[in-house]
Amino acid sequence: MRGGGGGREEFGLSVRRVPRSHLQRAFFQAWLNEKFAPELLESKPEIIECVVEQLDHMEANLKRAKRGDLKVSIHRMEIERIRYVLSSYLRCRLVKIEKFFPHVLEKEKSRAEGEPSILSPEEFAFAKEYMANTEIYLKNVALKHMPPNLQKVSLLKSVPRPNLDSFVFLRVLERQENILVEPETDEQREYTIDLEEGSQHLIRYKTIAPLVASGAVQLI
Amino acid sequence: MGLGRSEPDPVRQEHCSKPRLGGGPPVAALGAEGHLGVGGQKKGRNRKSEIPNKSQNGVCPVLQAEGLRQALEEMRTLYDRNQADVSEAKSGRTDLIFLIRFRHCCLLRNQRCILAYLYDRLLRIRALRWEYGSVLPNTIQFHMSAEEVEWFSRYKKSLATYMRSVGGEEGLDLTQDIKPPKSLYIEVRCLRDYGEFEIDDGTTILLKKNSQHFLPRWKCEQLIRQGVLEHILS
Numbered sequence: 001m002r003g004g005g006g007g008r009e010e011f012g013l014s015v016r017r018v019p020r021s022h023l024q025r026a027f028f029q030a031w032l033n034e035k036f037a038p039e040l041l042e043s044k045p046e047i048i049e050c051v052v053e054q055l056d057h058m059e060a061n062l063k064r065a066k067r068g069d070l071k072v073s074i075h076r077m078e079i080e081r082i083r084y085v086l087s088s089y090l091r092c093r094l095v096k097i098e099k100f101f102p103h104v105l106e107k108e109k110s111r112a113e114g115e116p117s118i119l120s121p122e123e124f125a126f127a128k129e130y131m132a133n134t135e136i137y138l139k140n141v142a143l144k145h146m147p148p149n150l151q152k153v154s155l156l157k158s159v160p161r162p163n164l165d166s167f168v169f170l171r172v173l174e175r176q177e178n179i180l181v182e183p184e185t186d187e188q189r190e191y192t193i194d195l196e197e198g199s200q201h202l203i204r205y206k207t208i209a210p211l212v213a214s215g216a217v218q219l220i
Numbered sequence: 221m222g223l224g225r226s227e228p229d230p231v232r233q234e235h236c237s238k239p240r241l242g243g244g245p246p247v248a249a250l251g252a253e254g255h256l257g258v259g260g261q262k263k264g265r266n267r268k269s270e271i272p273n274k275s276q277n278g279v280c281p282v283l284q285a286e287g288l289r290q291a292l293e294e295m296r297t298l299y300d301r302n303q304a305d306v307s308e309a310k311s312g313r314t315d316l317i318f319l320i321r322f323r324h325c326c327l328l329r330n331q332r333c334i335l336a337y338l339y340d341r342l343l344r345i346r347a348l349r350w351e352y353g354s355v356l357p358n359t360i361q362f363h364m365s366a367e368e369v370e371w372f373s374r375y376k377k378s379l380a381t382y383m384r385s386v387g388g389e390e391g392l393d394l395t396q397d398i399k400p401p402k403s404l405y406i407e408v409r410c411l412r413d414y415g416e417f418e419i420d421d422g423t424t425i426l427l428k429k430n431s432q433h434f435l436p437r438w439k440c441e442q443l444i445r446q447g448v449l450e451h452i453l454s
Binding site: 077081145 | 295438
C-alpha cells in the first residue's frame with residue numbers, strides 16, 4: 001500500500017489507530033493465516049474496517065484526480081490488489097463457515113465471556129441463516145417422511161469437523177521454547193522443540209494453533 | 221441370513237458402511253464430496269436405482285425423485301416390520317433381536333445415504349451461485365426441485381445481506397476478484413450480442429458478436445463468467 005513517491009499527502013490517509021505499514025502487515029498476515037489454517041480463525045473486525053476505510057478513501061481521491069494522470073493507473077492497480085486480498089480473505093472465511101457450520105456455531109455459543117470471537121456479527125447472522133436454511137430443507141424433503149425415530153439428525157455429529165491434525169508450513173516470528181509435540185503413532189513419545197525466530201517448519205496445526213492466534217508464528 | 225450369531229458386529233459393519241468422518245461416531249455423515257463415494261452409491265439395499273454419478277462438468281443433474289421416494293418407502297416398510305417384531309420380541313421371542321438390529325442398521329444407512337445425496341446437491345447448487353451469479357440459466361433451474369430453488373433463493377438473499385454489510389457504503393461483491401489482478405485493462409472478444417455497456421468514464425460501448433475491445437478488467441469479470449465476453453490471452 002505504498003503510494004507513489006510524494007503521493008502520501010495526496011492520496012494518503014490521516015493516521016488512524018494503526019499506522020499504514022503496520023496495517024498492511026497485519027492484514028496480509030491475517031489473510032495468509034486464514035488461507036492456510038484448517039479451521040476458522042478469530043475474526044479481525046478492526047483490520048477489516050481500516051482496510052475498507054482506506055479503499056474508500058483511495059477511490060474518492062481517484063475520482064477527484066485528473067484523467068490521464070499516470071498516478072491514477074498506479075493507484076487504481078493498488079486499489080485492485082487490496083480489494084482482491086480483502087475479497088479473498090472474506091471468501092475464505094465464508095467457505096469455512098459454510099463447510100463447518102454446526103461446529104462454528106457451537107463454538108461461538110460455548111465461548112466464554114471475554115474470549116475473542118471467531119465470527120463477526122454479520123458472519124454469525126449468515127451462519128445461523130445457513131444452518132436454518134439447510135435444516136428446513138432436509139426436514140421438508142427427507143426427514144419428515146422418515147419413520148418417527150429417525151426424524152431428527154444431529155448436524156453436529158454428521159457434518160465433518162475441521163481436521164486440526166493437518167500439517168501446515170509456518171515461519172516463526174517470535175522465538176518459542178518448549179513446544180510440546182504429541183506423538184503420532186504409538187511407538188513415538190512426546191517431545192518438546194524450540195522454535196527459533198525466522199526458522200520455517202512443517203508441523204501439525206493442532207500443536208501450534210495458539211501460536212497462530214497470538215501472532216507468534218505466520219502460516220505460509 | 222445366518223443371523224443367529226452371538227455378535228452382530230460383523231453384520232453391522234457390512235451394512236452400516238464406514239468411514240468415521242471427522243472422528244465422530246459413525247452416524248449419518250454429510251461428508252465432504254468423495255468420502256461416501258457419492259458416485260454410484262446405492263440408496264437402500266437391493267433393487268434401488270443407483271444414485272447417478274454427478275455429471276463431470278458439475279452441472280446439477282435432475283433430482284432423482286423416484287429413487288428418493290423408493291428409498292423412503294423402503295424405510296417405512298422396514299420400520300413397520302421392525303415395530304411388529306419388537307412387540308413379539310418383548311413377549312419372549314428373543315431370537316428376533318438380531319433381525320431387529322439388522323433392520324435398524326439398514327434404516328440408518330438409508331437415512332445416511334439419502335441425507336448425503338441431498339446435501340451434496342445443495343453444495344453443488346451453492347457453487348452455482350458463485351459461478352453463475354444470482355440468476356440461474358433455465359436449463360439448470362429445470363433440474364432443481366422446488367425446495368432446492370427455495371433453498372437457493374434463501375441462500376442468495378443471505379449472501380447478499382452479508383456482502384452488503386461488509387465493505388463500506390455499497391458493500392463488497394465477493395463473487396468478483398476471484399483471481400489476483402494482473403493488469404488493469406484486458407483485451408476481450410465479444411461472444412454474443414449483448415448490447416450497450418457503460419464504463420466508468422461515461423462512454424458506452426456496443427458489444428456485438430465478435431467485436432474486440434480493450435476494457436478495464438474489473439468491469440468485465442462478471443460478463444466473462446457469464447460467457448458474454450472472452451478474455452484474449454495473446
